[in-house]
Amino acid sequence: MEAFATFLLNFVYVSAILALVALGLAMVFGLLGVMNMAHGEFVMLGAYSAYVVQTAQISFFWAIPLAIFVSAIFGFLIEWSVIRHLYNRAFDTLLATWGLAILIRKGVEVVFTRDYKSVNQVVPGTVELFGVNYPAYRLILISIIICIFVVLLLWYQRSKVGLRVRAMVQNPGLAAAIGIDIAILSRVTFVIGVSTAGLAGALLAPLVRVEPYIGLDYLLSSFFILVVGGLGSIEGLLIGSTIIGGTDAVISTIFDKTAGYMSVLIISILFLWLRPDGIFYRR
Template sequence: MISDFLLHGLNIAYALATLLLTTFGLAIVFGLLGVLNMAHGEFVMLGAYSVVAVQQWGLPLITALPLAIAVCAALGWAVERWLLRKLYARPLDTLLATWALAILMRKAVEAVWGKGFRNVQSTLAVPTTALGVPYPAYRLALIVFAALLMAGLFVWYRRSAAGLRVRAMVGNPTLAQALGIDCRRLASQTFVIGVCCAGVAGTLLAPLVPIEPGMGLDYLLNAFFALVVGGIGTLGGFAGGVGIIGGAQSAVSAVAGQTSGYAAVLVISILFLWLKPNGLFSRR
């Protein structure tokens, strides 16, 4: 009984870590720039297919990480520079533009790798013992990494000079520009960092999930629901939304099946949109 309880606890922690990793990039772009990047899931997909590519080329899997960062950074810079820069004041247009981008990215991947599922062959799922319960070591590593990432984000956002400039840009762009902060360049860097985080999340999760061109949609929806529940633009909202959506989906799925878990997420999101549209914590 105790071992089953601990196993469920570890599974919930893993679900939270996965959601945190895949929501992180969207939280940066949507929370700080106000751009609902509908291609967010496709950048996660690019990270996963980077692992597929290096495996086909016979390279070590670790080389997929710099490949994913390079590809996502180059594409993100081009998208921000030539597609989104003139649309920041028009949220609906950014949504439509990034939705079209998502379709193009999916079709490009289908043209190269086809529509079928891919699996990464790796030895990362080595079992170990956590709290006396057998559990995959790689999943435990992702849980620890997600916790460290959240702590690092908090310290960077609250304590660093770069975090101060970002807060100034978000709070009052006109005043920040008058004080000498290059808001255009900072916005570009923020978008690139956000999509690179999505690519890194896809790379890290690739050994654990089926990989196919449409895989990004689930990650986009879950990330969006987490931000809806938690609120936009605050660390507390990000953490709270991930905790509620990830915890509810994992717990309900364990008891009543995956379909019920998705239904629970939808119900929670609808209730928050109805009763608390700004989420748990929001700067707006």
Template sequence: MDGATVLHALNLAYELATLALTTLGLAIVFGLLGVMNMAHGEFVMIGAYSAVTVQAWGLPLVTAVPLAMGVCGVLGYAVERWLIRPLYARPFDTLLATWALAMLLRKLVEALFGRGYRNVESTLTQPVMVLGSPYPVYRLALIVLTLMVMAALFVWYRQSAAGLRVRAMTTNPVLAQALGIPTRRLASQAFVIGVMLAGLSGVLLAPLIRIEPGIGVDYLLDAFFVLVVGGLGTLGGLFGGVGIIGGAQAITSSIAGQTSGYAVVLMLSIVFLWLKPDGLFSRR
């Protein structure tokens, strides 16, 4: 295998890992609860700015993980308790409410950090040799970590008692509540976990991206397209959507540019909404 092929394969794996990482939080909130959290990208942004903050304080980058997850967890609990919970039966209203929340969070970050770009330094920037080709070790670590997170989530969802309760809640919430499953508490926990995972993805991506208050929009759109294609409420849908959307975007962008990549992703999403509106692996 020549060096160019290895490099393209590693870049594709990195693009898919990034997409899976940033989609996971929205997949939990939208797929399990039916809440289209328009502020999902802003929670990714909060994670990235947590890395900027600890760097400004002179602390190791790893300390941004508890900071981001703590901030996102508190915000997520407050948002679910006082904004989302009264609107669960009104999905369009939750969309508008979280859209307003996204704009508010973006303006708060602009007020605190300004509109300019920020960068985060990492000590894991040195390349290592992979099948004879140099590749950044941080990207490799991100690919491995994403695989581990996805595998752990799959085992938890399919094998644990908590995963069984979540499946019961999403399949038939009325029956689950009648059987004594605390559906309201599970919904709250699922929302908080979803936004905390979004914040974690922002921290992990911070050394690899230019950070500014508007970065959340792209992550929200990509995650939404993944769920449209893959389907809601199943891990198979998440994997399938990431593979199709991420693969199509990465391959098209490498051949014809990033704008063409976005155009292909948009057309794929429209085709799926038209011909298969429940996605590839919907639980319905």
């Protein structure tokens, strides 16, 4: 029973983190059609923001605004200098953002060197839940992630800007005809998307080794989630995260880490091949 509760909590935790990490990529790819290969680098920037806050010896709380600020600035610059010229050219966004990813990685390496940094655990200790002692920070993370999703979902569904974003995605020509500046709206969407990646990085920083190359893994797992869940819906994103997270967790427990990762890869290939529009796609 305890083992099962632990497994269940781990499962929820892993899926929640995956969903958070993939959220930004889903927004940028699903809404703007940009294959952002530098997505993982924004997660990395967020993690380094947490490290900077720790070095400055101020409260970890400040890592969150700093991470959002840093990734928003980078996102803005990248959109303005590169991405805006490449909308509707998916392959080119893929190539250009791959170059950008190298730039960001190397830039961070210049400032922080290649060494691993560690960010201290901010909320140590455990909490008893369903009869098991579970790390408190993980529980806090789960609740923060739920909050982030609720806020973004409300923004997307209820706010005027969210409404216009949906309109732009459905029918960009008509949106422009009724006076909506789709260039600015795309930029806002891109910046918000990468900012969520930065936020994810800051939140995950205490749990991982922070180094310039961590972005790649986040990029790949985010892609897998999108592949399985399909683009354009929050439900798809959540289902994708649970399928990917769940498969990985179950297979890794039964066999080993490699088998878990392999099964994720194989599921992704099958989806790309047989259901390229994701699990919810209906004709």
